[in-house]
Amino acid sequence: MIGPHLCPLIPVAYLFGALLVPLVGWRRGTAGWWTALATAAFAFGLAVSGLAWVMERGAVSYHLGGWMPPIGIEFVMDPLSAFLEVVISGIGLLAVVYARRSVEHELPERLMPFSSLALLVLTGLTGMVITGDLFNLYVFLEISALAGYALIAVGERPAAYAAFRYLGMGTVGASFYLLGLAFLYMTHGTLNMADMSRLLAAGDLSATVAVGLLLIFMGAALKMALFPMHGWLPDAYTHASSAATALIAPIGTKVAGYILLRVLLYLLGAGEKGSGLPLLSLLAYLGAAAVIYGSILAVCQSELKRMLAYSSVAQVGYIAIGVGLNSALGFTGAVLHILNHACMKACLFFVSGGLRLRLGHSRIPRFSNRLRRAMPWTSAAFALAALSMIGLPPTAGFFSKWYLALAAIEQSRWIFVVVLLLSSLLNAVYFFRVLERMYLDRPGAEPGAGDAAAAVKGESPPAMLLPAVALASGLLVIGLGNAWIVERLIGPMIPGGM
Amino acid sequence: MELIRGHYIYFFLAGLFLIGLYGMLFKGNLMKKIIGMSIMQSSVILFYITSAYKDGGTVPVLDPQRGVENPDLYLNPLPHCLMLTAIVVAVVTLGVSFAMVIDIYRNYETIEEPVLLERLKDEA
Numbered sequence: 001m002i003g004p005h006l007c008p009l010i011p012v013a014y015l016f017g018a019l020l021v022p023l024v025g026w027r028r029g030t031a032g033w034w035t036a037l038a039t040a041a042f043a044f045g046l047a048v049s050g051l052a053w054v055m056e057r058g059a060v061s062y063h064l065g066g067w068m069p070p071i072g073i074e075f076v077m078d079p080l081s082a083f084l085e086v087v088i089s090g091i092g093l094l095a096v097v098y099a100r101r102s103v104e105h106e107l108p109e110r111l112m113p114f115s116s117l118a119l120l121v122l123t124g125l126t127g128m129v130i131t132g133d134l135f136n137l138y139v140f141l142e143i144s145a146l147a148g149y150a151l152i153a154v155g156e157r158p159a160a161y162a163a164f165r166y167l168g169m170g171t172v173g174a175s176f177y178l179l180g181l182a183f184l185y186m187t188h189g190t191l192n193m194a195d196m197s198r199l200l201a202a203g204d205l206s207a208t209v210a211v212g213l214l215l216i217f218m219g220a221a222l223k224m225a226l227f228p229m230h231g232w233l234p235d236a237y238t239h240a241s242s243a244a245t246a247l248i249a250p251i252g253t254k255v256a257g258y259i260l261l262r263v264l265l266y267l268l269g270a271g272e273k274g275s276g277l278p279l280l281s282l283l284a285y286l287g288a289a290a291v292i293y294g295s296i297l298a299v300c301q302s303e304l305k306r307m308l309a310y311s312s313v314a315q316v317g318y319i320a321i322g323v324g325l326n327s328a329l330g331f332t333g334a335v336l337h338i339l340n341h342a343c344m345k346a347c348l349f350f351v352s353g354g355l356r357l358r359l360g361h362s363r364i365p366r367f368s369n370r371l372r373r374a375m376p377w378t379s380a381a382f383a384l385a386a387l388s389m390i391g392l393p394p395t396a397g398f399f400s401k402w403y404l405a406l407a408a409i410e411q412s413r414w415i416f417v418v419v420l421l422l423s424s425l426l427n428a429v430y431f432f433r434v435l436e437r438m439y440l441d442r443p444g445a446e447p448g449a450g451d452a453a454a455a456v457k458g459e460s461p462p463a464m465l466l467p468a469v470a471l472a473s474g475l476l477v478i479g480l481g482n483a484w485i486v487e488r489l490i491g492p493m494i495p496g497g498m
Numbered sequence: 499m500e501l502i503r504g505h506y507i508y509f510f511l512a513g514l515f516l517i518g519l520y521g522m523l524f525k526g527n528l529m530k531k532i533i534g535m536s537i538m539q540s541s542v543i544l545f546y547i548t549s550a551y552k553d554g555g556t557v558p559v560l561d562p563q564r565g566v567e568n569p570d571l572y573l574n575p576l577p578h579c580l581m582l583t584a585i586v587v588a589v590v591t592l593g594v595s596f597a598m599v600i601d602i603y604r605n606y607e608t609i610e611e612p613v614l615l616e617r618l619k620d621e622a
Contacts, residue, residue: 135580138584139583139587142590142591146587146591150594153594153597161606164528164598167591167594167598168595175539178584179515182542185549186549
């Protein structure tokens with residue numbers, strides 16, 4: 001009967017790992033890293049077996065300390081949680097594999113603290129996804145956020161200031177969430193999600209609850225970096241070390257998106273109740289604005305990591321659109337996009353870190369086609385992930401956009417269809433700009449560019465290359481197997497009433 | 499008058515929250531921003547504590563004279579416990595933000611945001 005015990009085991013494994021790493025790695029950072037790797041692999045195994053369990057026998061819940069919900073804290077692994085656990089721990093595992101060489105290069109002597117903090121971030125993220133208690137969610141939110149601030153603060157010179165701004169915004173977001181939760185708690189006297197959902201469905205929405213939901217919405221949107229609350233994100237992602245960005249960017253904002261999904265679609269109930277407040281439409285329109293704004297700014301960037309950061313602002317918009325459309329198709333698109341974007345963004349940030357290691361920079365105007373010859377696998381992984389970002393079939397990125405577009409067409413909300421098409425074009429613009437420099441010969445290329453490329457020191461080390469290539473080929477697998485994923489994994493998690 | 503008597507604590511807390519938010523958004527000094535952040539967090543914590551209050555209630559420890567039949571004689575202990583956690587979170591946030599400000603000062607020798615932005619621009 002391991003099933004129910006898997007729920008707390010995943011975050012607890014990370015937490016113990018995070019404490020064990022400094023003990024083991026006190027003298028030698030590498031030993032700490034091996035501990036972190038073992039922990040991440042163990043937790044990934046737990047998450048996969050949890051998903052298998054949930055697919056076979058349905059949702060499981062675990063009552064901490066034997067206190068029955070709604071009084072006690074409950075951990076719930078339903079199809080959505082189990083799926084996100086696998087995504088988070090999978091990306092976490094690859095990021096830890098990748099971290100060793102990257103951190104040794106960018107942050108010498110900091111491997112042990114990095115590994116420990118990375119595990120703490122994963123503790124928070126997996127905990128947020130699995131908890132069935134709204135206050136517990138806040139605690140995990142802050143665990144992941146505080147460890148994340150520390151990870152981001154250590155990087156280039158401006159990183160501390162970027163992280164300070166992130167900390168300010170993140171704390172405001174968390175306080176909004178907590179304040180909103182206070183309104184809900186004072187009205188209904190419960191913190192358990194299932195119980196709260198039942199109580200919210202029972203009566204009409206009072207003004208107090210509406211204010212509370214609005215505050216929670218604002219808080220989660222701030223954490224998610226939803227336009228126009230994205231101000232902290234580009235600087236934070238650009239100046240942090242490559243390994244930290246590759247860990248936080250693919251999954252950090254998505255999990256904040258998960259809060260919105262959970263609160264708006266499950267807690268509030270899909271359908272009639274949800275449409276009582278204009279929050280879902282607001283979310284969809286903000287998402288659309290984010291997609292366009294993020295894509296346009298990504299086109300303007302000349303630094304690869306910064307471009308990817310703005311593209312993250314845009315990609316979070318897709319998830320917001322999917323949730324905001326409030327239909328089974330939109331939900332499918334949003335959840336599929338969480339998976340796809342986690343894989344794509346992790347792969348792209350892995351590549352940018354590899355370029356920084358071998359090239360010493362990641363400035364797009366200084367790329368040249370020597371890159372392709374010197375680092376063929378890195379370039380190939382980048383190209384595949386870029387095609388997926390643009391949304392070319394049969395890569396994964398196509399299918400999530402396809403479901404989102406279907407959802408928009410189904411409701412005749414043409415503006416979202418236009419936004420999706422336009423953003424694909426913009427994605428093509430900013431990725432082909434890079435691909436062109438990587439792959440095509442430039443007649444009359446300026447000599448400076450050639451000199452810079454001459455400094456390429458060959459392919460990335462295997463430990464950094466492998467995660468990127470694995471994710472890039474994973475994108476094809478996800479793309480080709482998307483029917484299975486949608487039917488078997490996402491189908492059971494669509495909330496009732498859609 | 500009734501509005502003020504019944505709800506003055508909420509007005510006070512809303513004011514506190516806004517003062518904190520104002521400090522975070524409009525003060526140029528990073529330390530003042532942190533102070534604003536702390537004020538804002540405290541207002542949320544106090545808001546929860548207020549929700550636990552009952553007229554005539556006492557500490558939620560069994561009092562033989564009051565018995566266990568009427569829960570209205572005791573304050574609600576749950577918000578206090580929750581806020582104990584929130585206070586810990588707030589303290590950790592303070593610690594992390596202080597560490598960052600120290601790092602910023604070591605790198606740029608200022609914690610005034612306008613000056614800092616100038617220096618960042620010069621560097622880039």
